[in-house]
Amino acid sequence: MSAKLPSPTTIGTVLAFVGALFIGFVGVRYLLAPQSMAPDFGLPSWPRGEGAGFLAVKGARDLASGLVILTVLMTGNRRVLGWVMLATALTPIGDMLIVLLSGGEPATAFGVHGATAAAVVLSGGLVLSGSRTGSPRPVA
Numbered sequence: 272m273s274a275k276l277p278s279p280t281t282i283g284t285v286l287a288f289v290g291a292l293f294i295g296f297v298g299v300r301y302l303l304a305p306q307s308m309a310p311d312f313g314l315p316s317w318p319r320g321e322g323a324g325f326l327a328v329k330g331a332r333d334l335a336s337g338l339v340i341l342t343v344l345m346t347g348n349r350r351v352l353g354w355v356m357l358a359t360a361l362t363p364i365g366d367m368l369i370v371l372l373s374g375g376e377p378a379t380a381f382g383v384h385g386a387t388a389a390a391v392v393l394s395g396g397l398v399l400s401g402s403r404t405g406s407p408r409p410v411a
Contacts, residue, residue: 280349283397287340287356290394295337301330313370313379336362349398356395363387 305326309317367384
C-alpha cells in the first residue's frame with residue numbers, strides 16, 4: 272500500500288502556519304526582551320537609551336505579521352493566503368537589505384533574513400499553485 276503524499280497546497284499551508292507562529296513568537300520576544308534579541312538581527316549596533324524603543328517597533332511588526340497570516344488562515348481562502356505570504360516576504364527582504372546596507376554581517380543577512388524570505392515565498396507559491404481564481408475553498 273502506498274502512502275499518499277500531501278499536496279503542494281497543504282505543504283504551503285503548513286509552512287504558512289508554522290511561519291506565522293514563529294514570527295509571532297519572535298515579535299513577543301522583541302517586546303519582552305529586546306536587548307537579548309537584537310544581536311540576532313545582524314546589525315553592528317543597536318539603539319540604546321531613548322532610541323531603544325525602536326526594538327519594540329520590530330516586535331510589534333513581527334507579532335502583527337504573524338497575526339495577519341493566522342487571520343487569513345482562519346478564513347480558509349487559499350488564494351488570499353498565497354498572496355499575503357508573497358507580500359509578507361517583503362519584510363525579511365527589507366530586513367536583509369537593511370543589514371547589508373548598514374554594515375551588518377552578510378551571513379546573518381542572507382542566512383537569517385534571506386532564508387526567511389525564501390521560505391515565505393516558497394510557502395506562498397505552494398499555496399497559490401493549488402488555488403484557482405474561483406470561489407474560495409477551505410484550507411486543508
